[in-house]
Amino acid sequence: MTSAKLRKIFIDFFEKRNHTKHAPSSLVPLDDPSVLFTTAGMQQFKQFYTNPDKSKSKRLVTIQPCFRTSDIDEVGDDTHLTFFEMLGNFSFGYTEANRSKSKEKNQENTSYFKEDAIQWAWDFVTSTQGLGIDPARIEVSVFRGEKNIPLDDESIRIWRKIGVPNEKIKLGTREDNFWGPTGLEGPCGPTTELYVDGIEIWNLVFNEYYQDADGNLIPAQYKGVDTGMGLERLLAVLNGKKTVFETELYFDLIEKLRPLGLAKEKERIIADHVKGIIFLINENLEPGNLGREYILRRLLRRVMIIEGVYAQLLALCNLVFEMYQTQYRFNPGVQERLTSILEREWIQFSKTLEKGKVYISKLNTTRLSGEEAFRIYSTYGIPIDAQKDLLGDATVVDSAGFEREYLASFEAHRSVSRAGVAQKFGGHGLITKGGEISSDLSPQEYEKALRNHTATHLLHAALRAVLGEYVQQKGSDVAPERLRFDFTYERALTEEEKKRVEAWVNARIKEDVPVNFTQMDKGDALRSGALAFFPERYPQKCKVYTIGDQGHQISQELCGGPHVTHTSEIGHFAITSEKSSSAGVRRIKAVTSNQY
Numbered sequence: 001m002t003s004a005k006l007r008k009i010f011i012d013f014f015e016k017r018n019h020t021k022h023a024p025s026s027l028v029p030l031d032d033p034s035v036l037f038t039t040a041g042m043q044q045f046k047q048f049y050t051n052p053d054k055s056k057s058k059r060l061v062t063i064q065p066c067f068r069t070s071d072i073d074e075v076g077d078d079t080h081l082t083f084f085e086m087l088g089n090f091s092f093g094y095t096e097a098n099r100s101k102s103k104e105k106n107q108e109n110t111s112y113f114k115e116d117a118i119q120w121a122w123d124f125v126t127s128t129q130g131l132g133i134d135p136a137r138i139e140v141s142v143f144r145g146e147k148n149i150p151l152d153d154e155s156i157r158i159w160r161k162i163g164v165p166n167e168k169i170k171l172g173t174r175e176d177n178f179w180g181p182t183g184l185e186g187p188c189g190p191t192t193e194l195y196v197d198g199i200e201i202w203n204l205v206f207n208e209y210y211q212d213a214d215g216n217l218i219p220a221q222y223k224g225v226d227t228g229m230g231l232e233r234l235l236a237v238l239n240g241k242k243t244v245f246e247t248e249l250y251f252d253l254i255e256k257l258r259p260l261g262l263a264k265e266k267e268r269i270i271a272d273h274v275k276g277i278i279f280l281i282n283e284n285l286e287p288g289n290l291g292r293e294y295i296l297r298r299l300l301r302r303v304m305i306i307e308g309v310y311a312q313l314l315a316l317c318n319l320v321f322e323m324y325q326t327q328y329r330f331n332p333g334v335q336e337r338l339t340s341i342l343e344r345e346w347i348q349f350s351k352t353l354e355k356g357k358v359y360i361s362k363l364n365t366t367r368l369s370g371e372e373a374f375r376i377y378s379t380y381g382i383p384i385d386a387q388k389d390l391l392g393d394a395t396v397v398d399s400a401g402f403e404r405e406y407l408a409s410f411e412a413h414r415s416v417s418r419a420g421v422a423q424k425f426g427g428h429g430l431i432t433k434g435g436e437i438s439s440d441l442s443p444q445e446y447e448k449a450l451r452n453h454t455a456t457h458l459l460h461a462a463l464r465a466v467l468g469e470y471v472q473q474k475g476s477d478v479a480p481e482r483l484r485f486d487f488t489y490e491r492a493l494t495e496e497e498k499k500r501v502e503a504w505v506n507a508r509i510k511e512d513v514p515v516n517f518t519q520m521d522k523g524d525a526l527r528s529g530a531l532a533f534f535p536e537r538y539p540q541k542c543k544v545y546t547i548g549d550q551g552h553q554i555s556q557e558l559c560g561g562p563h564v565t566h567t568s569e570i571g572h573f574a575i576t577s578e579k580s581s582s583a584g585v586r587r588i589k590a591v592t593s594n595q596y
């Protein structure tokens with residue numbers, strides 16, 4: 001069995017049962033700030049479980065790339081991964097009342113629950129249309145219930161009806177047979193799992209509850225199904241391989257590492273992390289010290305610290321691109337970005353790495369405190385996993401303590417930067433979060449600032465049009481006399497590119513298109529494609545500014561405003577300088593109208 005064939009069999013099977021194939025979501029969840037990454041297929045559908053009418057189809061099927069940091073310490077053993085693909089089928093909006101109706105009309109807009117979900121899972125695994133696995137190899141588990149949540153006897157009944165003998169139906173605890181929610185709150189419920197030769201391959205979640213932010217379980221008005229089956233593990237089982245690392249999805253990567261003579265565990269870590277690195281960079285992430293960016297840095301440095309790997313890294317990445325290019329559309333320019341990020345990160349890391357290694361080699365300890373581990377990270381840039389690597393197995397590192405120190409610094413940093421933002425806007429006397437304009441600007445200055453603010457949105461759109469969609473805003477500053485815009489880009493713009501950017505903006509000014517805003521739910525706004533590079537800074541209800549009219553939309557951004565009402569008010573736009581702001585970030589200064 002190949003991975004391509006397996007993906008196809010899965011999708012075909014559920015399409016035949018009236019599921020609509022849905023595109024995977026990005027690895028960075030758009031509207032759930034309480035989770036760093038997409039860790040399960042259901043995440044992008046979270047709202048459909050409580051609001052089924054928001055989804056046209058009540059039955060969906062996906063192949064979702066996932067990234068989990070929870071198992072990062074375990075990567076290297078036979079089973080754990082950070083990056084993997086999950087096969088899943090989903091249903092929303094089930095109630096006892098619509099049950100018979102859905103039986104009559106077995107269609108994409110009718111929902112289903114335990115009976116169909118379990119029957120189809122069984123059919124997929126055992127029938128020749130699916131995987132054709134001998135039923136004798138299969139065991140299942142069912143939630144045994146606990147104080148306030150009943151035993152899932154309905155699932156037991158269904159498994160028995162299918163013909164699974166009693167001794168192969170195991171009862172599991174809440175820890176093993178209850179799933180979700182992702183993030184701080186959301187749908188969740190008991191699960192039933194399928195095992196082949198003792199290896200768990202499929203998790204069927206029955207969302208019967210909603211867990212609120214205080215941890216209370218509330219019976220859900222609508223019930224739903226969410227299943228997850230890891231592609232890599234299934235592929236290993238189907239091909240009789242002991243580990244995922246022996247399947248085609250890792251084999252070439254491991255082979256490429258062979259000449260380095262590394263321990264098996266290290267080969268596996270590298271093979272896993274290289275995939276994570278590519279898929280995170282494809283999400284426009286840059287390595288950094290906070291949140292998602294820190295995770296990317298951690299993956300990068302974890303592999304870079306292993307002797308001889310940096311020189312191989314690009315070649316390994318190219319293998320990953322080849323492996324996934326038919327399945328996923330990578331963003332244009334991602335390879336160019338990757339090359340430059342690897343180089344930059346290596347240069348930056350190398351500056352402190354040797355000193356850090358010397359420091360660590362002198363530590364005569366069998367136990368490194370979280371505080372000390374964090375100090376090493378902040379002084380020498382060596383992430384915790386790489387520290388463990390240097391210290392060797394004999395030393396225990398207090399990961400939980402590290403995490404506490406890290407979070408404390410993260411929080412400190414956040415409040416400093418929030419204060420900085422407030423001071424900047426306030427002190428500047430211009431635009432505050434609520435869109436108020438300080439009275440210390442004269443009416444003329446105010447007009448100029450408005451023009452520059454709208455021109456900033458146009459410049460942003462122009463850069464994406466001329467240089468590529470992966471251009472990402474890193475900061476902006478609007479003043480009456482000029483605007484300043486920072487964005488990710490690997491090199492200086494050519495004269496020709498600058499001219500094209502200016503011409504693009506001036507063409508939109510000439511078109512004299514309207515500028516409007518609507519008040520929107522943040523999640524809806526992000527889903528509609530509005531740009532927001534600091535989504536966590538916006539409130540749940542926010543403004544989305546649109547430049548253009550129907551059929552000719554030029555830009556859509558989350559923004560507090562205010563703006564001009566028509567682009568012609570800007571007059572004219574000119575770039576006055578373009579230079580490097582920091583590694584991988586460019587800074588453009590520009591003026592509008594009669595200010596030059």
Ligand code: GLY
Pocket residue numbers: 039040041042179203205226227228229
């Ligand atoms: N959402 C089901 C799973 O991740 O197993």
